[in-house]
Amino acid sequence: MFDRSAALALLQLGDSAFPAGGFAFSWGIEGLAADGLLSNRGDLDGVIADHLAQRWASMDRILLRRAWQANDIAAIAAADRLAEATTPSAEMRDGSRRAGRALLGVWVKLSGPLAVSYRARVSADANLGHLAVVQAITGRDAGLGLEAAELVSGWTLITGLVSAAVRLGLIGHIESQRSLATARARLTELLAETPDDDAMPSSFTPFIDIAVSRGPLRHVRMFTT
Amino acid sequence: MSRLALTRADEPMTAARVGIGGPVGSGKTALVERLIPALQTRGIDIAVITNDLVTAEDAERVRRSGLIDPERVSAVEAGACPHTVIREDPTLNIEAADELERRFPGVELILLESGGDNLASTFSRDLTDFWMFVIDVAGGDDIPRKRGPGVIRADLLVINKVDLAPHVGVDLGRMQREATEVRGGRPVLLTNCRRGEGIEAIVDLLEREVLFRK
Ligand SMILES: Nc1nc2c(ncn2[C@@H]2O[C@H](COP(=O)(O)OP(=O)(O)OP(=O)(O)O)[C@@H](O)[C@H]2O)c(=O)[nH]1
Ligand SMILES: [Mg+2]
Numbered sequence: 001m002f003d004r005s006a007a008l009a010l011l012q013l014g015d016s017a018f019p020a021g022g023f024a025f026s027w028g029i030e031g032l033a034a035d036g037l038l039s040n041r042g043d044l045d046g047v048i049a050d051h052l053a054q055r056w057a058s059m060d061r062i063l064l065r066r067a068w069q070a071n072d073i074a075a076i077a078a079a080d081r082l083a084e085a086t087t088p089s090a091e092m093r094d095g096s097r098r099a100g101r102a103l104l105g106v107w108v109k110l111s112g113p114l115a116v117s118y119r120a121r122v123s124a125d126a127n128l129g130h131l132a133v134v135q136a137i138t139g140r141d142a143g144l145g146l147e148a149a150e151l152v153s154g155w156t157l158i159t160g161l162v163s164a165a166v167r168l169g170l171i172g173h174i175e176s177q178r179s180l181a182t183a184r185a186r187l188t189e190l191l192a193e194t195p196d197d198d199a200m201p202s203s204f205t206p207f208i209d210i211a212v213s214r215g216p217l218r219h220v221r222m223f224t225t
Numbered sequence: 226m227s228r229l230a231l232t233r234a235d236e237p238m239t240a241a242r243v244g245i246g247g248p249v250g251s252g253k254t255a256l257v258e259r260l261i262p263a264l265q266t267r268g269i270d271i272a273v274i275t276n277d278l279v280t281a282e283d284a285e286r287v288r289r290s291g292l293i294d295p296e297r298v299s300a301v302e303a304g305a306c307p308h309t310v311i312r313e314d315p316t317l318n319i320e321a322a323d324e325l326e327r328r329f330p331g332v333e334l335i336l337l338e339s340g341g342d343n344l345a346s347t348f349s350r351d352l353t354d355f356w357m358f359v360i361d362v363a364g365g366d367d368i369p370r371k372r373g374p375g376v377i378r379a380d381l382l383v384i385n386k387v388d389l390a391p392h393v394g395v396d397l398g399r400m401q402r403e404a405t406e407v408r409g410g411r412p413v414l415l416t417n418c419r420r421g422e423g424i425e426a427i428v429d430l431l432e433r434e435v436l437f438r439k
Contacts, residue, residue: 019314024304102316105323123327167305220279224302224317 006148013142014152016159021102025095026164026223027051027157031211033168034218041175044165048158048183050205056157057190059086059203060132064153065195067136068146073121076133083130086201089213093130095225100134112141150191158183164223240272240332241435242322244311244348244356246375249341251361252385254283255418256427257338261292263428269436270333272297272325274318276310278340297332299325307340315352322352333436344373355435357427361386366395369404376404381430382413388420 016022029047032038038047066079087093104122107115114137122129132153139149162176162183171179212225245253257273264271273293275284277300284300287293299321303310310318322335337353339346348356358379360368363386369376376382382404390397397415404413412430416423432438 017313019316021310021314021317021320023306023309023314024302024317026304098317098320102320105320106316164304221281222279222302222305224304 009142009144010148010152013139013144014155014159016156016163018106018156020106021099022156022160023163024224025099025160026168027095027161027225028205028208028211029161029164029170030168030221030223030225031214031218032207033165033170034220035211035214037207037211038165038170041171041179044162044171045179045182047208048161048179049186051157051161051208052154052183052186052190055203055205055208056154057195058199059201060135060153060157061150061190062195062199062201063130063132064136064139064150065146065197065199066201067133068140068149069197070136073117076118076137077121077125077128079136080128080130080133082201083133084127086203087130089209091212091215091225092209095212096130096132097128098224100131101129103131103138104129104134107138107141110141112138114138114141147191151187154187154191155184158187167222240322240326241334241355242337242353243334243431243435244337244339244353245359246311246339246342246346246348246356246379247359247383248343248361248364251341251359251364252416252418253338253341253359254286256359256383256385256416256424257287257336258290258292259416259418259421259424260336260427261287261290263424264334264431265293267428267432269432270329270331272299272329272332272335274299274301274321274325274335274337276301276303276307276318276338276340278303278305278307283338297325297329303340307342308346311337311339311352312347312349315349318352334431342375344368344371344375347374347378355380355431357381357383359383359385362390362395362397362400363393365393366400366403369400369407372407377408380411380434381427382408382411383416383427384413385416385418387415387422388417 063083067076070076104115108119118137135153162179165171166176247253277283281300288295288298301317301321358375414426
């Protein structure tokens with residue numbers, strides 16, 4: 001049965017205009033383009049597929065699920081520390097924290113109870129506030145189910161990557177819709193599989209990690225990551 | 226109007242946040258470089274955020290200026306969306322300001338320079354307590370007549386580079402009059418940021434309207 005109110009909630013929370021700073025992150029798209037490794041829609045679709053399968057599904061999604069299942073703030077913080085420890089690239093870690101903290105800040109202002117109590121913890125510890133963990137917290141505050149929260153997490157990654165590519169002039173507005181549809185199909189497949197509860201986060205996206213890590217070395221740079 | 230006025234006794238005092246917007250090259254960074262020493266001379270504890278568009282050039286310029294502790298200058302990337310990062314989605318700037326307040330608990334005023342933009346750019350009231358829009362005489366004396374939202378809605382309109390008026394055929398008096406008219410009498414101040422003229426009047430206004438000191 002079509003659940004209208006759940007669908008509308010997803011449209012609001014998964015909207016690329018949701019004000020959590022997502023537009024400032026390219027997660028490697030800008031760097032890959034600058035290094036000549038990404039110049040058209042085919043390349044972009046490949047990078048998105050990598051991001052989804054080799055990073056999001058095995059890393060962010062696992063962290064989100066851990067934070068979702070956490071019973072208290074300390075357990076959420078443990079998932080957050082795991083995010084910190086399993087992300088070798090300093091720029092990736094920093095980007096994840098900046099994006100996560102921005103999202104957390106919005107939900108603090110929206111009076112999300114879990115967001116408010118976790119914010120106190122994050123304020124006192126510079127290593128906390130990773131995006132995937134905050135997506136679990138804010139998903140819980142928003143009254144989403146776990147599956148919906150995972151869907152929003154994957155989808156906002158996709159829209160962020162595609163819209164960065166549009167702003168960088170790599171693809172046009174019509175091609176962007178094709179890329180979104182391709183990525184949507186991939187995300188659906190990934191979500192159809194349920195990871196084990198004790199799965200550990202892992203990722204293998206060397207080109208993306210290097211592109212993000214090289215960010216601070218580039219003179220021309222429009223995105224945070 | 227100000228968050229300062231609304232701060233409750235049980236909340237930590239937060240710094241006033243002052244936005245500086247305006248077209249590319251109008252002199253926003255030059256104004257920041259003039260405001261820093263002028264504010265410091267009056268004993269005001271400050272920090273700076275820049276929203277550079279394509280490089281971190283403005284942030285680096287302010288950091289290297291020797292005017293302020295480089296740690297007190299934060300750069301926020303705008304993802305090629307200078308409007309968005311100060312209006313529709315100012316969360317990254319809000320986080321940067323919160324972070325500066327956490328790191329420098331005594332900070333009283335945070336200057337936030339927007340990336341160079343167009344006449345339609347405005348700051349969110351959730352981000353700034355007060356914002357000014359900087360245009361320059363070399364952009365043409367018809368700019369105020371175009372009634373862009375930046376020109377009209379800013380708390381203060383700054384017309385910079387007054388030294389260039391004779392060279393570009395601008396009647397400064399008329400430009401200021403028209404600007405004041407389209408703004409319904411709200412403040413319009415003239416500056417020459419190259420020589421540091423007109424800066425004290427801006428600081429007076431900030432002390433009065435934002436810091437409630439006078
Ligand atoms: N003659 C004159 N030049 C000025 C004045 N103020 C700034 N300039 C010059 O104008 C140019 C642009 O100044 P900036 O301060 O970089 O302008 P901006 O608005 O920060 O520029 P963006 O951040 O790139 O949008 C520089 O070359 C300044 O030296 C002024 O009052 N008079
Ligand atoms: Mg500037």
